[in-house]
Amino acid sequence: MNSVAxxxxxxxxxxxxxxxxxxxTAGPVNEDDLFVWEAxxxxxEGTPYEGGVFPAELKFPKDYPLMPPTMRFLGGxxxxxxxxxxxxxxxxxxxxxxxxxxxxQASERWSPIQSVEKILISVxxxxxxxxxxxxxxxxxxxxxxxxxxxxxxxVRADVRRSLGL
Amino acid sequence: xxESAPQTSxxxxxxxxxxxxGFFAIxxxxxxxxSPGSAPGSSSSSQRxxxxxxxxxxxxxxxxxxxxxxTIAWDLHRNGGSVPATTERVLSERGLDAPPVTxxxxxxAPGQQAPSASVGSGGARKEGSGRKEDDxxxxxxxxxxxxxxxxxxxxSEEEQRKSAWSSDKAARAEGLRKRREEMxxxxxxxxxxxxxxxx
Numbered sequence: 404m405n406s407v408a409x410x411x412x413x414x415x416x417x418x419x420x421x422x423x424x425x426x427x428t429a430g431p432v433n434e435d436d437l438f439v440w441e442a443x444x445x446x447x448e449g450t451p452y453e454g455g456v457f458p459a460e461l462k463f464p465k466d467y468p469l470m471p472p473t474m475r476f477l478g479g480x481x482x483x484x485x486x487x488x489x490x491x492x493x494x495x496x497x498x499x500x501x502x503x504x505x506x507x508q509a510s511e512r513w514s515p516i517q518s519v520e521k522i523l524i525s526v527x528x529x530x531x532x533x534x535x536x537x538x539x540x541x542x543x544x545x546x547x548x549x550x551x552x553x554x555x556x557x558v559r560a561d562v563r564r565s566l567g568l
Numbered sequence: 569x570x571e572s573a574p575q576t577s578x579x580x581x582x583x584x585x586x587x588x589x590g591f592f593a594i595x596x597x598x599x600x601x602x603s604p605g606s607a608p609g610s611s612s613s614s615q616r617x618x619x620x621x622x623x624x625x626x627x628x629x630x631x632x633x634x635x636x637x638x639t640i641a642w643d644l645h646r647n648g649g650s651v652p653a654t655t656e657r658v659l660s661e662r663g664l665d666a667p668p669v670t671x672x673x674x675x676x677a678p679g680q681q682a683p684s685a686s687v688g689s690g691g692a693r694k695e696g697s698g699r700k701e702d703d704x705x706x707x708x709x710x711x712x713x714x715x716x717x718x719x720x721x722x723x724s725e726e727e728q729r730k731s732a733w734s735s736d737k738a739a740r741a742e743g744l745r746k747r748r749e750e751m752x753x754x755x756x757x758x759x760x761x762x763x764x765x766x767x
Contacts, residue, residue: 420733420740420743420744421732421733423747428744428747428748428751430740430744434740441748445751454755454758455755456704456752456755458704458707458748475634477707486636486666487636488635488639490634490636541669562759563759563763564703565703566703566704566705566752566755567703567704567714
């Protein structure tokens with residue numbers, strides 16, 4: 404509990420508990436280890452993900468907040484920017500500094516002024532608006548681009564199934 | 569004698585040269601399977617690629633549960649099966665490269681029999697969809713709270729949002745668990761109602 408990372412994570416947990424953003428629940432799986440969190444994101448309205456609840460695991464490095472956590476959807480999400488194993492690919496989760504490929508702005512990437520809350524809000528908007536330029540799931544990206552109705556149908560079916568309906 | 573002497577003097581360097589070249593050729597052949605960075609297209613290494621070393625994959629998957637097993641297998645495949653090299657790569661800023669879509673080794677998921685090689689859809693996705701069957705109701709042990717008449721006490725929105733911060737660790741954990749469960753149950757109720765409307 405003494406390290407900078409633990410203190411910061413505890414503060415963030417407190418903030419997310421007392422003033423949670425809409426459709427987001429997050430906290431450590433076990434308070435004895437503040438470096439592993441489980442978050443839940445509600446599917447954004449007006450998207451095929453609407454009505455779904457997407458649990459994800461966040462793993463923080465020991466040098467958080469200097470370096471970003473990793474985020475993985477448990478159970479996977481059919482989305483162009485989510486790897487088939489559930490790992491989320493979004494610029495805010497990329498280490499700080501300039502992209503060696505000059506693709507992302509340094510401001511879009513992780514920096515200690517970001518927070519778990521900002522990550523989860525960014526992921527929520529990423530769910531609503533996939534970034535087609537750097538797909539993590541090529542099959543999903545292709546379906547999203549070329550066969551949108553099929554894509555939406557699949558996502559809706561996944562949502563229903565995930566809730567046991 | 570006089571004729572054969574120059575002939576031998578020509579042959580000996582030739583024999584030495586042949587032996588030398590032969591020695592290296594054999595050495596190269598014998599070392600090839602374990603040498604790192606061999607051409608992925610060569611038959612021996614692609615053969616190995618189809619049968620990745622499961623012990624090594626398991627070992628790395630235990631160390632880095634966030635990684636896809638196929639990605640681990642791909643990196644092992646490329647560096648000649650070196651666990652330390654892959655570990656180092658994972659820990660480096662760059663991380664592991666995603667395996668090409670065409671590379672589909674037969675990697676059984678932990679605790680399950682080796683599945684038949686998947687075509688097209690990819691082993692990794694198969695693993696993912698396997699987990700998906702574990703729906704949220706099962707995951708959070710909510711079976712007892714669904715399927716009934718839905719008459720259980722539904723906390724109002726206000727009540728849910730005002731999840732006060734407790735100074736007690738256990739109470740906090742309990743509060744978080746409740747909020748999670750309520751989120752799943754609320755989503756299910758909503759979707760159920762929507763489905764009933766639509767029908």
